[in-house]
Amino acid sequence: MKTINKLVSAFFLLAVLFVQAAPPVPGGGGGTGGHGTGGGDPAAPIDMYVYVLSIVAIAFIVLFTKKYKNVKA
Structure with a gap:
């Protein structure tokens, strides 16, 4: 290391x-x-948006994965 x-x-x-x-x-x-x-x-105010934030995170992952897959090809 x-x-x-x-x-x-x-x-x-x-x-x-x-x-x-x-x-x-x-x-x-x-x-x-x-x-x-x-x-x-x-509860913390962010608790209301946990589901929305997780959906946005998954959408960003998919978006950037597709973007970089197209750049590599």
Whole structure:
């Protein structure tokens, strides 16, 4: 394995270990459910569009696959 590949792998490993979306909440509280853990915060706005985003992603994959297949030929 080349040195650059090792450095890139180490960088991503450290990035994953040190990056957090939010600091931990004392008491382990919060949450989106109604299990007695809090006020039932609303789900993330992107949750409404998961199906639409997945269809768009598949459409982009198909589009670029066809585009590059035509370029190779």
